[in-house]
Amino acid sequence: xxxxxxxxxxxxxxxxxGTGKFSAPQVMARAVAASGAxxxxxxxxxxxxxxxxxxxxxxxxxxxLLLLPNTSGARSADEAVRLSRLAxxxxxxxxxKLEVTPDPYYLLPDPVETLAAAETLVKxxxxxxxxxxxxxxxxxxxxxVGTATVMPLGSPIGSNQGLKTRAALEIIIExxxxxxxxxxxxxxxxxxxxxMELGADAVLxxxxxxxxxxxxxxxxxxxxxxxxxxxxxRSGPRAAKRSAEASSPLTGFLRE
Amino acid sequence: MDVLRVxxxxxxYDPGEMPGTLSDLLQELSVExxxxxxxxxxxxxxxxxxxxxxxxxxxxxxxVKFMGGG
Numbered sequence: 001x002x003x004x005x006x007x008x009x010x011x012x013x014x015x016x017x018g019t020g021k022f023s024a025p026q027v028m029a030r031a032v033a034a035s036g037a038x039x040x041x042x043x044x045x046x047x048x049x050x051x052x053x054x055x056x057x058x059x060x061x062x063x064x065l066l067l068l069p070n071t072s073g074a075r076s077a078d079e080a081v082r083l084s085r086l087a088x089x090x091x092x093x094x095x096x097k098l099e100v101t102p103d104p105y106y107l108l109p110d111p112v113e114t115l116a117a118a119e120t121l122v123k124x125x126x127x128x129x130x131x132x133x134x135x136x137x138x139x140x141x142x143x144x145v146g147t148a149t150v151m152p153l154g155s156p157i158g159s160n161q162g163l164k165t166r167a168a169l170e171i172i173i174e175x176x177x178x179x180x181x182x183x184x185x186x187x188x189x190x191x192x193x194x195x196m197e198l199g200a201d202a203v204l205x206x207x208x209x210x211x212x213x214x215x216x217x218x219x220x221x222x223x224x225x226x227x228x229x230x231x232x233x234r235s236g237p238r239a240a241k242r243s244a245e246a247s248s249p250l251t252g253f254l255r256e
Numbered sequence: 257m258d259v260l261r262v263x264x265x266x267x268x269y270d271p272g273e274m275p276g277t278l279s280d281l282l283q284e285l286s287v288e289x290x291x292x293x294x295x296x297x298x299x300x301x302x303x304x305x306x307x308x309x310x311x312x313x314x315x316x317x318x319x320v321k322f323m324g325g326g
Contacts, residue, residue: 018326028324043325044293046263046318052287056324070325086320089300090293157326184326206326 001230004202006179007095007127007148009066011038014196015226016068016181018206019057022215029059031209035219039066041097041204043073044087068129070097075110077117084121096121097151099131107157111138115145122146131183134165139172139180150176151204153184154195158207160187163194173199189218189225196229197237258313269313278309281317291321 004011017037022028032040042057060067069087074080077100084096098121100113109131115138121128127148132138134152142150152172155161162185163169173180179201186192192203205222212218258274260267262281275281278301282289294301294309295318301309311317 019324020326022324041326042322044320045323047285047287047292047321049263049265049285049287049319052285055288055291055321057322067322069322072325085300086293086295087322089302090320090322204326 001227002234004179006129012036013038013223013226014202014230015192015223016041016183016202016204017209017219018204019060020206021210022056025056025059027215028056028210031215031219032060032065034216034223035205035209036223037065039068041068041070041206043070044083044090045073066095067091067093068095068097070131071099071117072101074100074117075102075113076100077113077120080113080117081120084117084126085124088126094125095127095129095148097129097131098147101131101157109133109153111135114138115141118142118147119145129181134168134172136168136171136175139176143176143178147178149179149181149201151181151183154182154191155185157184159185160208161185162187162191163198166194166198169195169200170198189221192222193225193229193232196226197232199233202226260311260313261316263317263319274313275311277307277311278305278317279307281311282306282319285319287319293320294318295320 004014013036015035015037016039017032017035018041019028071080071083074083080100100110101107102110114130118128118130122145129149130142130147131151139150155164181202182195182200183204186205187208195203209215209219258269275284297315
């Protein structure tokens with residue numbers, strides 16, 4: 001598969017994986033390995049003072065994997081910027097998955113706050129990967145302020161609904177001059193393959209892997225689907241038609 | 257009585273009992289410094305500075321770390 005380039009880094013894998021919701025750290029680590037992902041997202045939260053030794057990320061090999069902190073939980077640009085600065089202090093790297101989701105029911109990203117936060121973070125030297133609704137105009141505005149990618153949603157986070165935003169995603173992919181990472185709502189490997197066939201540069205999956213009965217096997221299935229979708233896209237797929245077009249010759253029938 | 261606000265909860269100390277530095281506080285809480293980022297009154301403190309960051313009563317301290325997330 002051709003390499004994925006984000007900012008100044010190259011990756012062999014086009015599948016990004018989230019580390020939330022796994023039943024145990026060991027399962028998460030095995031699923032991440034099976035997915036082939038080189039970028040894994042993590043969240044920043046208060047230490048549980050009553051159980052400070054709980055370290056769900058101890059199994060992650062930080063030499064091999066790029067930790068991509070998210071700003072989940074932020075409801076405003078200010079909160080997202082604060083979380084990003086804390087994350088940078090923790091990792092020593094500048095990458096951040098920017099998400100600002102004021103509404104806890106649908107967890108849809110706030111476009112105004114996301115754009116404001118992105119502008120501040122880019123000025124502070126962050127490599128910003130913003131989680132957005134599938135809005136081509138917003139995607140353009142974000143890349144204009146210098147984000148490293150855009151990460152439009154397929155459907156609400158954790159909903160497993162797949163590509164409900166397909167038509168808008170196609171426009172974003174057509175117009176974007178930075179990698180498009182379809183994030184959120186991909187419930188099955190076929191959804192991931194569909195996004196890649198459309199020309200998405202990568203996808204991010206968490207819930208569908210973490211909550212499967214066998215997360216390691218599901219991670220492997222997503223890996224194959226992302227590769228299949230990418231290779232199909234690169235093969236130049238032909239458009240759908242309303243009527244049939246025979247695959248076999250239309251001459252030489254026995255009935256004449 | 258000295259009071260520190262740690263991750264939103266108040267911790268009360270008798271005079272002279274309060275941890276002197278951020279490192280002392282982490283030790284008291286059995287929190288491993290290597291996994292933590294700290295903010296004192298809204299200012300991020302780098303890990304190398306934990307031992308050199310004195311605490312005074314009334315301060316608000318946030319201790320955060322990475323967890324699984326999407």
